[in-house]
Amino acid sequence: MERTVVELIAAKRDGNVLAEAEIARLLGDFVAGGVADYQMAAFLMAVFFRGLDDAETVALTEAMLHSGSVLDLSAVPGLKVDKHSTGGVGDKVSICLAPMVAACGVPVPMVSGRGLGHTGGTLDKLEAIPGFRTDIPVGDFARIVGEVGACMIGQTKEIAPADKRIYALRDVTATVESIPLIVASILSKKLAEGIDGLVLDVKVGKGAFMKSEESARALADKLVRVGTRAGKKVVAVLTRMDAPLGRAVGNANETREALDVLHGRGPEDLVECTLVLGAEMLVLGGKAASVEDGTAKLRAAIADGSAVRVMEKMVAAQGGDAGVVADPAKLAVASEILEVKASRSGFVTGIDALAIGLTGVAMGAGRTRADQAVDPGVGVEIDRKPGEAVKSGDVVARLFVRDRASGEKLSERVAGAFEYGDAPPPSLPLVVGRITA
Ligand code: URA
Numbered sequence: 082m083e084r085t086v087v088e089l090i091a092a093k094r095d096g097n098v099l100a101e102a103e104i105a106r107l108l109g110d111f112v113a114g115g116v117a118d119y120q121m122a123a124f125l126m127a128v129f130f131r132g133l134d135d136a137e138t139v140a141l142t143e144a145m146l147h148s149g150s151v152l153d154l155s156a157v158p159g160l161k162v163d164k165h166s167t168g169g170v171g172d173k174v175s176i177c178l179a180p181m182v183a184a185c186g187v188p189v190p191m192v193s194g195r196g197l198g199h200t201g202g203t204l205d206k207l208e209a210i211p212g213f214r215t216d217i218p219v220g221d222f223a224r225i226v227g228e229v230g231a232c233m234i235g236q237t238k239e240i241a242p243a244d245k246r247i248y249a250l251r252d253v254t255a256t257v258e259s260i261p262l263i264v265a266s267i268l269s270k271k272l273a274e275g276i277d278g279l280v281l282d283v284k285v286g287k288g289a290f291m292k293s294e295e296s297a298r299a300l301a302d303k304l305v306r307v308g309t310r311a312g313k314k315v316v317a318v319l320t321r322m323d324a325p326l327g328r329a330v331g332n333a334n335e336t337r338e339a340l341d342v343l344h345g346r347g348p349e350d351l352v353e354c355t356l357v358l359g360a361e362m363l364v365l366g367g368k369a370a371s372v373e374d375g376t377a378k379l380r381a382a383i384a385d386g387s388a389v390r391v392m393e394k395m396v397a398a399q400g401g402d403a404g405v406v407a408d409p410a411k412l413a414v415a416s417e418i419l420e421v422k423a424s425r426s427g428f429v430t431g432i433d434a435l436a437i438g439l440t441g442v443a444m445g446a447g448r449t450r451a452d453q454a455v456d457p458g459v460g461v462e463i464d465r466k467p468g469e470a471v472k473s474g475d476v477v478a479r480l481f482v483r484d485r486a487s488g489e490k491l492s493e494r495v496a497g498a499f500e501y502g503d504a505p506p507p508s509l510p511l512v513v514g515r516i517t518a
Pocket of ligand 1: 257262263264266267
């Protein structure tokens with residue numbers, strides 16, 4: 082006899098393992114309207130406390146994946162590889178990474194998200210390019226990936242609709258911070274892209290979802306195990322997210338900075354993060370023999386201009402003004418500038434990424450509700466990064482705002498995010514760990 086919904090919730094509540102078919106049925110019935118929201122919410126809370134083993138997580142991931150359609154990219158030759166980041170402040174890696182990897186011969190079908198909470202979203206940053214469209218129909222998406230090598234769009238109605246409904250329930254029932262639920266949510270959307278391989282950037286630190294290395298490692302391990310069991314090549318890289326990545330936090334200014342990377346003049350930490358993740362993608366996509374080989378190929382794609390050319394083609398194919406790629410300064414930022422000055426002489430020892438991210442949201446660069454619009458031109462530019470020497474009164478950051486009066490309070494918050502000391506802080510590596518199957 083099949084167990085009822087109530088019996089399945091009770092079994093998980095009591096710490097039992099459910100059969101894969103039971104999880105598939107529960108999800109199928111939920112999508113079809115046979116399981117009420119309050120029952121799903123109770124099940125999610127039971128999972129929050131009791132967890133799901135790998136087989137159960139694969140079953141949940143696949144049920145969520147098949148609640149919608151899986152994009153068919155079989156007409157695009159070669160292994161398709163994407164990257165997913167768990168989210169950070171100043172993380173504009175996807176924008177430079179996709180054209181660099183595509184220029185090296187690995188097609189990148191990328192379905193990205195919008196900013197929510199203190200972390201920004203790739204779609205909001207890309208839409209700072211005049212005319213750039215992220216709501217490309219699925220058929221055009223596949224064509225652009227084939228013709229250009231990369232295309233970056235937003236989640237469509239067809240992609241893992243069960244995730245959308247379940248995420249909305251998790252959001253209001255305090256069940257977001259559950260590793261198996263995060264894994265199923267991320268992987269169901271990524272597997273729907275029709276990819277062969279996935280590189281995960283699991284951020285760890287003050288500005289990340291996962292604050293401790295232990296929790297980031299647990300999430301990365303499970304993402305790799307479940308993704309591999311679902312038949313994909315998966316690698317996770319743990320990267321530090323204590324201070325913002327690069328110097329720009331906002332939308333237009335972040336896109337500018339990502340374009341700077343393509344021109345060979347990006348900030349060191351952003352370039353390093355892009356190369357580390359891109360090299361893994363080239364290895365998964367069969368275009369590099371090793372991570373070192375992949376790094377060399379990506380550097381060559383910057384040096385010979387091929388990454389810039391892919392970006393120009395991608396922007397044009399998605400309706401945007403491709404002229405901004407050659408001249409990123411064309412991306413307009415707000416004209417009122419407020420300077421933040423060092424409160425003492427010494428060294429910058431830290432910049433609280435969470436505080437900067439939250440200030441960005443308060444400025445209008447991010448959103449607190451999913452239906453809000455963002456202002457592409459506002460943002461923060463960091464002039465002094467951790468480890469750099471300062472004299473009292475030096476400019477350490479600038480805010481680009483629409484009106485000076487409200488900007489004053491925000492600049493105090495940015496000032497408060499800077500920490501100073503008499504000596505430079507210990508230089509910690511960007512990459513904290515690497516997890517493979
Ligand atoms: N990102 C997602 O897509 N889902 C989660 O559950 C958490 C982060």
